[in-house]
Amino acid sequence: MQEQLERLSKENENIRFLLELMTSKYKILEEQLSKEKRVEQMGLFTENGSAHEYSYKRARTEVPVTKTSQIFVRTDLQDTGLLVKDGFQWRKYGQKVTKDNPSPRAYFRCSMAPGCPVKKKVQRSVEDESVLVATYEGEHNHGGGPGAFGECSASPDSSIKGGSMPNFIRPVTANNPFRPTMTLDLTLSGSNQESRRPSQSFMQDPNYNKIEDYVASLTKDPNFTVALAAAVARSITDRPA
DNA sequence: CGCTTTTGACCCGCGC
């Protein structure tokens, strides 16, 4: 018990470090983004007569930015499917074997399409084959169907007992074959005018305390370490420095 | 029979 306790507290320390790393990375990115916004605005105001042309050209050449996020879902290794239960109904429209990963990548469109533009890609993680990586593009313009996360409740024997569980992170229930897992929303917010939000510190986010409490409870779950490590690795490697 | 999944073909952007 003592040994296990020591191991766990060491693990907690590591996780705290990773979280701090993520937080600082987030702050750096936020600063960089606001700097870019300032530069962009200055460009628009100083170019006098050509300002309209400038913005027009930018708008035309700019790739339409869609909101993307990733979640990591731990599954049974025997489970060969690429299904991530997220409460929405999806229609599979393709599957591909990619170069960097031996497991195939499945492509899904929201079943409400073309009314709903959301797409997702699901592929097993290279680092841990039991972890499914689901990448979402866009935002649903409708509610979730039956079996949505919001309808789940904490399972009594789960090692994760959140108490006040944030809506965006839910444990797995008897209806859901997946084991408890860590879900991280690594949203890449767009840089176009419509998606701009007022600059807000991560620490000032109204959900921050809830997230912190919940993450603290998650550290009791050994599965959490793997999922977090994968998420942090991605957050570092997938973003511009 | 209608809807969903599978899978090979096709398209398109990117790097060389």
Added chain:
DNA sequence: GCGCGGGTCAAAAGCG
């Protein structure tokens, strides 16, 4: 211009 690789299409197969 060409090849490569990721993403999408669409016909065929599967399934309830």
